[in-house]
Amino acid sequence: MSQASLLPLVAVTAPLAGAAAAIWASRQGDRRLPLILATVAASVSLAAVYALLTGAGEVFARVPYVLLKGFDFSVTPAGLLLALLASALWLTAALFSVPYLAHGHAAGRYTAALLLSLAGTLAVFLAGDLFTLFVGFEVMSFSAYLLVVHEETPAAMRAGTTYLFMSVASGLLVLLGLFTLEAAAGTTAFTGPSPLEAVHGPWAYAAVAAMLAGFGIKAGMVPLHVWLPQAHPVAPAPASALLSGVMIKTGAYGILRVALSFIGTDGHGGLSSVVGPVLVVMALVTMFTGAAMAAVERSAKRILACSSVSQIGYVLLAIGCAVVLGHEGGMGVAGALFHIVNHALFKSALFLMIGAVYLAGHELDITRLGGMARRMPVTALAFGLATFGLAGVPGLNGYASKTLVHDALLEVIRHTHSPWYAAAEKLFTLTSAITVFYSFRLLYYVFLRPAPAGAPAGQEGRLVRAIGLAYIGALLAVGLRPLVVVERFILPAMHEFRLDHHALDHLAHFHFFEAHPLQGAAIPLGIGLSLWFVLRGERWLKLSPLAWLSVEGLVYRPLIAAATKLCCLVTTFDRAIDQGYRNGARAAKDACHGIALADGALDRSYASAARSSGDLCRQLAEADTLIDSGYRAAATESYDLCAKLSDADHALDEGYGRAADGSRGLALGLQRVDAAIDGGYHQAASVARGAVEQLTQADAALDGGSERVARSGRRFLSDLNRPDRTRWSLANLNIATLIMAALLAALVVVFALLTKV
């Protein structure tokens, strides 16, 4: 049963308080006081962690509400081991900083950053869930930035920027994984059921990939390591020791947590079958690349930094093997934890001792160093033992953990019978050989070879000597009695991972100094030493690594360039939107202008229409008037005409009247004429009748006369015929002939008169 305890909180908050105190102290103008406070704070943390380690049972501390989820410091055994390591190393580094920073600037800032990063690191290791780990991780990353850029040289600033942005990316990638787990499971606790089980399908892979990449950046996993060889060398030596010794281990620890707590030894959902091999491959690449880089570097601190990349590869390899092996991965887990501890020990020793050398002469280029062993014997011894540890010389600490890692790899080969893993083992040996080569060369150049002209001639201080002695003791103790360490620290730390007992028992009785493991160490040592012997000349150091071949040159710079281009593009897009609005506004303005024009035209057309219609109206009015007058004239005319016609009619009427009168008169006249004629006829008739009667009388008279004439004629003829009476002559006219002629003339006159009337 776990019990509540304040100790985890004490461990984490002591450095926080120390940081505040250090800032206050630096305001007082004291150079040493901040660092002394740092030492005190680190001691408090160390004491608290040690108390936790020796205390009974599991311990937890919760800080509810803060940041919503609250912090959960359910201390895990593995985390506790690393927390102990961290606080011990921080204490050492704080002590070492006293001489190192004696003449430096910004001691307050440095100390505060140192303590803040300790608080963050302890929070990472003491965390009981991923959330708390993440917060600690972020605090550590950001405060470590101040350590990286402490010198404020251009190189430091550049390295710092790389570090900062990769740290941000690292934190955010972890955060992505954290989001996934939290959203799916509501918890990210390391113990109990894995939150990954609640994540479905590809999202589980995505979350694991994000977390591995996030922690991988911090751990310095190739190809995410680019910040590490830049940042670690530029930091002050104590900070480098912590960066390389402990802080990158937070990344490894994170990967360990993801691999063993979340994916677990049960091989959750097939994840382990992917993650294990991937981790192994990444680890091998990291190991080899780091070692190869270290082999061509000239700056002592860069060599150490590259070596850190390589050594983290060992840790990752062990974790990868553990994942592949599942329940039987005890060797891998042990190798990882043990190598984390060992690497922390020897790498911090190396950085601190190189720091001591740097203090003596402000020189880091190994071609200009040499002979320091004579001037700084304790430093040299500590550095030498640490180098041996790095190289894996039996009897020193690195050997033990590398043996475990190697054994884990062999176990994987035994289990899987895969030729790839067998090849991996060869690469492991080769990498170890290169490690031997560069570490021996470093030792040789800096300490052992005769001092070249102009080599620094400083001495080691008392504090440095004391720290060196402490390291010598620690390195030898772990190196000579690895089994004690395994039993006392490593095995308890492994209990939380559900591992096969068989593997743990095997580990508890592991024979480090038997022929087989010794042989495993001897081969790389032999190869490495021969390499060193062949290549120890200085001219091999003139080779400079091809900058463009680096991951940074190949991947990151183009990526950053592309990202910058993208940002430019987006900015252009933004301008385009803006321009779009402007164009829209202009178009609208043009449209308004056009409308105004149209409006004017319309107005004008109305006006002209009005004008023309006015004209039309006027003309119509005129025409109307004209027509009107025409009508009026026509009316007048027709009136006149009518009047005239009427007159004429009257006249005609009158004429007719008169004519009638006339004709009546005529008729009367005619009647009278007729009557007169009739009377005349009547008179004439009566006259005629009287005449006829007279004629008849005349006729009758005439007849009686004709007969008397005819008798008188016959008598005349009878007298003519008597010879002397026949000849006519006046002489013959007798009184009878004259009476007859007068009677005839009277008849004709009467007739004429009758005829005339």
Next chain:
Amino acid sequence: MSFAGQTVHSSLPLVASITPMAGSLLVYFAGLVNDRARNAVAIAIAALTLVLVLMMYPQVNAGLILEANYGEFLPPLGISFRVDLLSFFLAGLSAFIWLLATVYSLEYMQGEHGTNRYYSFLTLTLAGALGTFLAGDLFTLFLFFEFMSLPAYILVVHEETDEAMRAGLKYLFMTIGGGLCFFFALVATYELGGTVTLGQVGLIKDVSLLSALAFVGYLIAFGMKAGMVPLHVWLSDAHPVAPSPASALLSGIMIKTGAYGLLRVIYGVYGPEFMARVNWPSFLLAAAAITILLGSAVAIMQQDIKRRLAYSSIGQMGYILLGMSLLTERALTGDIFHIFAHAFMKACLFLAAGAVIKRTGKRLIADYAGIGFKMPVTMGCFTVAALTMVGIPPLNGFISKWEIALGAFDAGKPLFAFLLVVSSLMNAVYYFPIIISAYFGRPAHDSLATGHEGSGSAEAPRKWLEPSWGMLLPMLLLAAGCFAFVLFPNNWPFAVSAFVARLLLHP
């Protein structure tokens, strides 16, 4: 906080909104007397307004909803107020930051032209902002929204430079366009729902062309104010040219009225169920994603500090738009919390940038080298606010990012969590260089003067350029607000956000 849902009549909202309105006149006439009197009146009005808003707290906290109807005023719709926790929260936030900005202005605006005009309109816009948050119906909200936006024009063009006038013109036209869209949507809502009150969830119940058009109208009106791409173009011009305290208010509070309006529209006028059914917020979601990426990407390319901050505002408003359109409780919680958090951090950043501009005249980020030593407090505040913006735990920005991202997971859209993460990285890319340069950069002439790099110049006597407490105090308070609440066991703004989010989603 218990939810009783009972309403109670109160004239406090009216008084709180009227006070700065009347106060602006008072400020103007006091300014005719002398500057000192005017400053005192301006501060007093802002403080009084804050007090009036805070006086609503006991009732609001008891779960009561303050209501007031003034139907006789502007009939037939009338003015009404309705103050629930969300309204109170945002109104209190506005009044508080307004007070700080006013205090800050005292020194910042000293010796500037047109200060009478500036203070009067600063006070006047407060009335608009408060009324917007306290409004009880959409019509009142519309009135106050316009009442805030239009006077803000005077603040934008205060400098009267060509640039300011151009930016102001753009602001004015877009504001008016947005207002018209709002008006259309308002009318459509009235047509569809028969009322425009905010007290009733789901005024619009049916999917129709008109209801969709109304939504688009709201989206344009409030999205424009909130700086949603592609309606953001006024923001990046208007915010940088305004005097810094006004920029702080524009970016800190005024653009939040857009977010508030959208919240009321999505969760009130239409209601969460309707929105979930028709899935219209996914358009907003897409716009939010583009807004986040575009704002951050363009911010990276800006060299002028205030322009960078303005684009950062666009990106951050993207968070808020994202949070409200995911329609999950956690996202909404983070959303409302981010309104609060962003108000604090962006106001702080603008005030800090303003302090630098006031004291050194430096606007270009390239000139910021070493400024952190000359103005440690100012740049300290800037740093805290910038880190908050990036979302580094334990600062406020982390909480909102956390909640919105988890909300994205809840909504089954984890890609938006990824988007937030990418955006955080971009925030880091454009904020960290400022900070690094401020604390570690060496101005060119300094290094020439000392001749050596290293500790020499760090120890060289430095000119102390910090402004007076009148400017520092608002910045310090705002910076403290970026993390102070996290340190208390009960994170009050977060509790409010969570409560409001629950209430909005499950009316």
